[in-house]
Amino acid sequence: xxxxxxxxxxxxxxxxxxxxxxxxxxxxxxxxxxxxxxxxxxxxxxxxxxxxxxxxxxxxxxxxxxxxxxxxxxxxxxxxxxxxxxxxxxxxxxxxxxxxxxxxxxxxxxxxxxxxxxxxxxxxxxx
Amino acid sequence: xxxxxxxxxxxxxxxxxxxxxxxxxxxxxxxxxxxxxxxxxxxxxxxxxxxxxxxxxxxxxxxxxxxxxxxxxxxxxxxxxxxxxxxxxxxxxxxxxxxxxxxxxxxxxxxxxxxxxxxxxxxxxxxxxxxxxxxxxxxxxxxxxxxxxxxxxxxxxxxxxxxxxxxxxxxxxxxxxxxxxxxxxxxxxxxxxxxxxxxxxxxxxxxxxxxxxxxxxxxxxxxxxxxxxxxxxxxxxxxxxxxxxxxxxxxxxxxxxxxxxxxxxxxxxxxxxxxxxxxxxxxxxxxxxxxxxxxxxxxxxxxxxxxxxxxxxxxxxxxxxxxxxxxxxxxxxxxxxxxxxxxxxxxxxxxxxxxxxxxxxxxxxxxxxxxxxxxxxxxxxxxxxxxxxxxxxxxxxxxxxxxxxxxxxxxxxxxxxxxxxxxxxxxxxxxxxxxxxxxxxxxxxxxxxxxxxxxxxxxxxxxxxxxxxxxxxxxxxxxxxxxxxxxxxxxxxxxxxxxxxxxxxxxxxxxxxxxxxxxxxxxxxxxxxxxxxxxxxxxxxxxxxxxxxxxxxxxxxxxxxxxxxxxxxx
Numbered sequence: 153x154x155x156x157x158x159x160x161x162x163x164x165x166x167x168x169x170x171x172x173x174x175x176x177x178x179x180x181x182x183x184x185x186x187x188x189x190x191x192x193x194x195x196x197x198x199x200x201x202x203x204x205x206x207x208x209x210x211x212x213x214x215x216x217x218x219x220x221x222x223x224x225x226x227x228x229x230x231x232x233x234x235x236x237x238x239x240x241x242x243x244x245x246x247x248x249x250x251x252x253x254x255x256x257x258x259x260x261x262x263x264x265x266x267x268x269x270x271x272x273x274x275x276x277x278x279x
Numbered sequence: 280x281x282x283x284x285x286x287x288x289x290x291x292x293x294x295x296x297x298x299x300x301x302x303x304x305x306x307x308x309x310x311x312x313x314x315x316x317x318x319x320x321x322x323x324x325x326x327x328x329x330x331x332x333x334x335x336x337x338x339x340x341x342x343x344x345x346x347x348x349x350x351x352x353x354x355x356x357x358x359x360x361x362x363x364x365x366x367x368x369x370x371x372x373x374x375x376x377x378x379x380x381x382x383x384x385x386x387x388x389x390x391x392x393x394x395x396x397x398x399x400x401x402x403x404x405x406x407x408x409x410x411x412x413x414x415x416x417x418x419x420x421x422x423x424x425x426x427x428x429x430x431x432x433x434x435x436x437x438x439x440x441x442x443x444x445x446x447x448x449x450x451x452x453x454x455x456x457x458x459x460x461x462x463x464x465x466x467x468x469x470x471x472x473x474x475x476x477x478x479x480x481x482x483x484x485x486x487x488x489x490x491x492x493x494x495x496x497x498x499x500x501x502x503x504x505x506x507x508x509x510x511x512x513x514x515x516x517x518x519x520x521x522x523x524x525x526x527x528x529x530x531x532x533x534x535x536x537x538x539x540x541x542x543x544x545x546x547x548x549x550x551x552x553x554x555x556x557x558x559x560x561x562x563x564x565x566x567x568x569x570x571x572x573x574x575x576x577x578x579x580x581x582x583x584x585x586x587x588x589x590x591x592x593x594x595x596x597x598x599x600x601x602x603x604x605x606x607x608x609x610x611x612x613x614x615x616x617x618x619x620x621x622x623x624x625x626x627x628x629x630x631x632x633x634x635x636x637x638x639x640x641x642x643x644x645x646x647x648x649x650x651x652x653x654x655x656x657x658x659x660x661x662x663x664x665x666x667x668x669x670x671x672x673x674x675x676x677x678x679x680x681x682x683x684x685x686x687x688x689x690x691x692x693x694x695x696x697x698x699x700x701x702x703x704x705x706x707x708x709x710x711x712x713x714x715x716x717x718x719x720x721x722x723x724x725x726x727x728x729x730x731x732x733x734x735x736x737x738x739x740x741x742x743x744x745x746x747x748x749x750x751x752x753x754x755x756x757x758x759x760x761x762x763x764x765x766x767x768x769x770x771x772x773x774x775x776x777x778x779x780x781x782x783x784x785x786x787x788x789x790x791x792x793x794x795x796x797x798x799x800x801x802x803x804x805x806x807x808x809x810x811x812x813x814x815x816x817x818x819x820x821x822x823x824x825x826x827x828x829x830x831x832x833x834x835x836x837x838x839x840x841x842x843x844x845x846x847x848x849x
C-alpha cells in the first residue's frame with residue numbers, strides 16, 4: 153500500500169462528498185446550505201488541486217483540469233456569498249442561495265468526474 | 280507545456296498544501312471566536328469574508344490593524360497563533376522556492392528550454408558545430424566574422440561559458456552537453472529546416488564517429504563534415520557516407536609534398552584556403568634533398584608516404600623503430616645532438632619535428648638549428664596554447680592541426696565552388712600560379728582575401744538577375760566597380776565562373792554575364808558587401824553601370840521619366 157495514493161484518493165473523495173453535502177437540499181432555502189460546508193469544500197478542493205500538481209501523464213492532466221474547474225466554481229460561489237452578505241447587504245435571499253448552490257452544483261459535477269477518473273485509473277491498474 | 284513549469288509545480292506541492300491548511304485553520308478559528316462591540320458586550324464572531332480579509336493581510340505581514348472593529352481578547356489570543364502559523368507557512372514556501380531555483384537540475388532544465396527555443400527561432404541558414412575546442416572555436420569565430428549563423432554543442436561547460444564572453448556579432452545558442460547523444464543533436468536543430476551542415480570537430484575520435492553515425496541516421500540529407508585522425512575511423516566514416524572527412528595529418532603531408540614539388544601552386548592553394556582576412560602566411564620554399572623525420576607515428580607515416588614520391592630522401596628518428604628492420608632509421612628522440620649527427624644532419628636540407636609532444640618538437644627544432652643554421656625546419660604544433668612558443672621560435676613551416684581542420688571546414692562550407700577551382704589548378708603550370716598569387720596578395724593589404732561564391736539568381740543578386748533577364752548586356756568588368764564611386768575599380772579577382780557544366784577560370788573583364796552564372800570571387804570582406812549590394816539593389820546597379828543616380832522612390836522616378844519625356848517632345 154502506498155501512503156501517497158491513500159492521501160490522494162482521500163482528498164479527491166472528500167472534496168466530492170463535502171461538495172455534495174453542501175449541494176444537497178432545496179436549492180432556495182438558505183438554512184439547508186451552511187457556509188461552513190462551502191468553506192470546507194473549497195479548502196479541500198484546493199488541497200486536492202495542489203496534490204495533482206506536476207503529474208505530466210494524460211490522466212494527471214485531466215485530474216488537474218477537473219480540479220481547477222471545481223476550484224473555479226467554488227470560488228465563484230464564495231464570492232457570490234460574500235457580495236450578497238457583505239457588499240450589497242441583501243443577505244441570503246432565495247435567489248442568492250440558489251445561485252450559490254447551483255455554482256457549487258457545477259463544482260460537484262467536476263468532482264464527480266474526478267472521482268470517476270480515479271476509479272478508472274484504479275481499474276486499469278494491473279498490479 | 281514547459282517542463283520547468285511542471286517541475287516548479289511538483290516541487291511546490293508540499294508548501295502550497297501547507298499554506299492552504301494554515302489559511303483554512305486560521306480563517307475557521309476566527310469565524311468561531313466571539314468578538315466584542317464598542318460597549319464591551321460580546322458580539323458575534325467575524326464572518327468568513329472578514330476573517331479571510333484579516334488573515335490575508337496579516338499572513339503577508341501587511342498588518343492593517345484590527346478591522347472592522349477592535350478585537351476581543353479571545354480573538355487576539357487566536358490571532359497570535361495565526362501570525363506564527365502563517366509566518367512559518369510562508370517561510371517554508373519561500374525557502375523551498377529559492378532552493379529550487381538554485382537546484383542544478385532545475386537550472387539545467389531552464390537552460391535547455393531556453394536553448395531549444397532559441398534554436399527553433401533561427402530564421403537564417405545555420406551550421407551545427409559539435410565540439411568547441413581549439414578547432415571548433417576557430418571555426419565559430421570565422422563563421423561569425425563572415426556573417427553565418429551557427430549553433431554550438433560542447434561537452435565542457437566552462438568552454439560554453441567562455442563562448443558567452445567572446446564578443447560574437449550574432450547571439451549564438453550554445454548547449455553544454457554530449458553531442459553523441461541524439462537528443463542533444465535534435466535539440467540543437469539537426470532536423471531544423473534551416474540547418475545546412477553538421478561539423479563533427481571534437482577532439483575525441485570516437486565522439487566524431489558517433490556524431491557522424493547519429494547525423495546520418497537522423498537526417499540523411501544533411502551535409503556532414505567530420506574530423507578523423509586514424510585510418511580505421513576515417514574509413515568507417517566514409518563507409519556510411521560522410522560528405523567530407525578531414526584528416527589534418529594527411530592534409531599537411533600532402534601540402535608539404537606539394538610545397539616541395541610545386542611551390543607556387545602550393546602558395547596559391549594556401550592563399551585560397553586560408554581563413555578570410557588573416558595575415559598573409561610566410562612563403563614556404565622547402566628544398567629537395569635529404570631530410571630528417573623525427574617521430575614516426577601516424578603523422579610520420581603519412582609524411583613519409585607523401586614526401587618520398589616528391590623526391591626526398593628520408594632518415595627516420597623514432598624511439599620505437601628498429602634500425603635493423605628498417606633502412607635509414609635511428610632509435611631515439613632526436614632531441615640530442617648526437618642522434619641528429621648520426622642521422623646525417625651535416626648533409627641534410629630539412630628536418631621535420633613531428634612527434635606528438637610539443638616540448639620535444641621545439642627541442643628538436645632548436646637543437647637542429649644550432650647544429651646547422653640554414654636547415655629548413657618543419658615543426659608540428661599539437662596545442663594552440665603553445666602558439667606563442669612556436670611563433671617565438673619561428674620555424675620555416677609550422678603545422679597546426681586545428682588550423683588545418685578549421686580552414687578546410689570554412690572553405691568547404693562557405694564556398695562550394697572552391698573545390699572545383701582547386702581541381703582545375705592541377706592542370707596549370709607554376710608561372711600561371713605565380714601570376715595569380717601576385718594578384719591575390721595585392722587585394723587586401725597584407726591580409727589574405729576572402730574567397731566567396733555568389734549565384735546570379737533572384738535570391739542572391741536580384742537586380743542583376745532582373746536586368747540580365749530583360750536582355751541587358753552586362754560584362755563582368757562593368758560590375759566590378761566601387762558602388763560609392765564608380766570611377767574606382769573594385770579590388771576583386773574573379774577566379775571562376777560556372778555556367779551550367781562549363782567552367783571558365785579567370786574570366787576576362789569583357790566576359791558577358793548570363794542569368795544563373797555562379798561566380799567565385801576573391802576580395803576583402805568590405806568589397807564583398809559592396810558587390811553584393813550592387814547586384815541586389817536596382818538603383819545601386821544602375822549607378823555602377825551607367826553613373827545615373829536614382830533615388831529609388833517611385834514618385835521621383837515617375838517625375839524624372841516625365842521630365843525626360845517632355846524634354847524629348849519640345
